[in-house]
Amino acid sequence: MDGELCRMCGGDGRVGNALGGSSVTCPSCHGSGRRAEASPGFHDVTKTKPSHHRPAVAIPTGPRGPTTAEGAQLALEVSASTVLAEDAKARLLAEIVNHESTHGRCTRTFIKKVRKQTRLGR
Numbered sequence: 001m002d003g004e005l006c007r008m009c010g011g012d013g014r015v016g017n018a019l020g021g022s023s024v025t026c027p028s029c030h031g032s033g034r035r036a037e038a039s040p041g042f043h044d045v046t047k048t049k050p051s052h053h054r055p056a057v058a059i060p061t062g063p064r065g066p067t068t069a070e071g072a073q074l075a076l077e078v079s080a081s082t083v084l085a086e087d088a089k090a091r092l093l094a095e096i097v098n099h100e101s102t103h104g105r106c107t108r109t110f111i112k113k114v115r116k117q118t119r120l121g122r
């Protein structure tokens with residue numbers, strides 16, 4: 001199809017000023033009188049906005065923590081550690097939870113391993 005008429009100006013490339021004065025170049029077709037493939041506004045909304053919906057870091061619903069007494073104790077020690085960086089703490093806490101879920105409890109070896117890390121440098 002060779003050019004549908006611009007819907008905004010009807011094909012003459014100009015639109016009347018709402019206040020009744022001079023007409024101005026049609027903002028939709030920029031004076032060509034032909035309908036654009038897709039109006040810029042429409043295009044923007046559908047094509048370039050998905051990033052807008054990008055979710056924040058996946059946050060599990062509800063606090064997920066150790067379920068055993070040893071795990072809870074270990075988590076406390078990790079949190080209280082003065083030698084671990086925040087990201088290292090988060091990693092260890094996740095490890096504790098993960099370890100519990102696979103082993104059902106915290107093994108002695110695991111507890112030792114984690115404790116050692118909370119005390120590095122002391």
Ligand SMILES: [Zn+2]
Binds near residue numbers: 007009011026028
């Ligand atoms: Zn137009």
